[in-house]
Amino acid sequence: MRVLAAMSGGVDSAVAAARAVAAGHDVVGVHLALSAEPGTLRTGSRGCCSKEDAGDARRAADVLGIPFYVWDFADRFKEDVIDDFVASYAAGETPNPCLRCNEKIKFAALADRAIALGFDAVATGHYAQLDNGVLRRAVDADKDQSYVLGVLTAEQLSRAMFPVGDTPKDRIREEAAERGLAVANKPDSHDICFIPSGDTRAFLGAHIGVRPGSVVDADSGEVLAEHEGVHGFTIGQRKGLGVQGPAADGQPRYVTSIEPETGTVRVGSARNLEVHAISADRAVWTSGSAPAGPVECTVQVRAHGGLAEAVAEAVDGGIRISLREPLTGVAKGQAVVLYRTDPAGDIVLGSGTISGTDAHPNTQ
Numbered sequence: 001m002r003v004l005a006a007m008s009g010g011v012d013s014a015v016a017a018a019r020a021v022a023a024g025h026d027v028v029g030v031h032l033a034l035s036a037e038p039g040t041l042r043t044g045s046r047g048c049c050s051k052e053d054a055g056d057a058r059r060a061a062d063v064l065g066i067p068f069y070v071w072d073f074a075d076r077f078k079e080d081v082i083d084d085f086v087a088s089y090a091a092g093e094t095p096n097p098c099l100r101c102n103e104k105i106k107f108a109a110l111a112d113r114a115i116a117l118g119f120d121a122v123a124t125g126h127y128a129q130l131d132n133g134v135l136r137r138a139v140d141a142d143k144d145q146s147y148v149l150g151v152l153t154a155e156q157l158s159r160a161m162f163p164v165g166d167t168p169k170d171r172i173r174e175e176a177a178e179r180g181l182a183v184a185n186k187p188d189s190h191d192i193c194f195i196p197s198g199d200t201r202a203f204l205g206a207h208i209g210v211r212p213g214s215v216v217d218a219d220s221g222e223v224l225a226e227h228e229g230v231h232g233f234t235i236g237q238r239k240g241l242g243v244q245g246p247a248a249d250g251q252p253r254y255v256t257s258i259e260p261e262t263g264t265v266r267v268g269s270a271r272n273l274e275v276h277a278i279s280a281d282r283a284v285w286t287s288g289s290a291p292a293g294p295v296e297c298t299v300q301v302r303a304h305g306g307l308a309e310a311v312a313e314a315v316d317g318g319i320r321i322s323l324r325e326p327l328t329g330v331a332k333g334q335a336v337v338l339y340r341t342d343p344a345g346d347i348v349l350g351s352g353t354i355s356g357t358d359a360h361p362n363t364q
Contacts (some may be wrong), residue, residue, distance in 0.1 A: 213263020
C-alpha cells in the first residue's frame with residue numbers, strides 16, 4: 001500500500017512513519033509548512049512549523065530511507081484554522097484549532113492531495129486507534145487524541161492510519177531511540193502552534209482590536225468592570241476578569257455567558273456554570289450515518305476532561321444531548337464528542353460543534 005506519512009518533526013510522527021515502513025508499505029514522508037513566516041527556531045516545546053521542525057522531519061526520513069518533501073499549506077492553514085479561530089473568539093465562542101486543523105488540513109486538504117497523487121492512506125502520529133474503520137481511544141489514556149479526531153468522516157477515516165495509538169508514549173520514545181531517530185527525546189509541542197508566545201489574549205487583541213464592553217454580575221446586573229473585547233474571555237474563566245475581589249458571598253466569580261453583540265460578559269458563581277443539556281450543529285457520525293434514535297453514550301467537551309454520561313439524539317443535522325450529570329465550563333464553539341463503551345475500548349460515535357447549552361435537562 002502507498003502511504004503518505006505526515007511528519008511534523010516530532011517523535012510520534014517519526015515512529016508512525018517508521019512503523020508504516022516496517023509493515024512493508026511504500027512510504028513517502030511529507031512535512032506541512034503551515035506558516036508563511038516560520039521565523040526562528042522553536043523555544044523549548046512551544047510552537048511548531050519552525051525551521052527546526054522541518055529539519056527534524058527530514059533527518060528522520062533520511063534515517064528511515066524514505067523520500068521526503070515539504071508541502072506549502074500556509075494559505076489554507078491561515079484561512080481554515082487561524083482565521084476561523086479569530087472569528088470564533090470574536091463571536092464569543094471557544095474554538096479548538098487542533099481539531100479544525102485535523103478536519104480541514106490533515107484529513108481534507110492533505111488527504112485529498114495524497115489520493116490525487118495515488119496514495120492509499122495518510123499516516124499520522126495521533127494517539128488513537130482504528131479498527132476496520134472504527135475510531136477508538138488510544139491505549140495511552142493520558143495521550144489520547146480521539147477527541148480532536150472526532151470530526152473525521154467515515155470516508156476520511158477509511159484512508160487514515162494511526163500507527164502509534166496502540167502503544168504508551170514512553171514506549172514510543174524508547175522505540176524511536178532504538179531506531180536511531182534523533183527526535184526520541186524531543187519535548188512534546190503544546191500550546192496553540194501559531195501562537196508560540198503562548199499569549200492567546202495578546203494574539204487575538206492584535207487581530208481583532210479593541211471592542212469595549214462591560215463585565216456584569218449575572219444575578220444583579222451590576223456593572224463590575226469594563227473590558228477591551230469579548231475575545232479575552234471564555235466560559236468558566238476565573239482569572240483576568242478585571243473585577244475587584246470576590247462576590248458578596250465571598251465566593252469567586254466565573255465567566256458564565258458572553259454576549260458578543262452587546263460586548264457583555266456576565267460573571268457569577270460556580271452554580272451558574274452548570275449545564276444539563278447541550279445542542280450541537282455540524283454533526284459528524286463516524287459510521288457514515290446518524291443513529292436511528294436516542295443513544296446512551298459518554299460525551300467529552302474538552303480535549304482533556306469534561307466527560308459525562310448522556311443520552312444523545314440526531315436532530316435536523318445536529319445533535320441534542322441530555323446529560324446524566326451536569327458539566328461546567330461548556331462553551332459555544334467547542335466540540336462535543338460522543339463515545340460508546342465497548343469491551344475492546346471506547347468507540348467514537350460522532351461529534352458536533354456546541355451551539356447552545358441549557359441549565360435544565362432535555363426531556364428524552
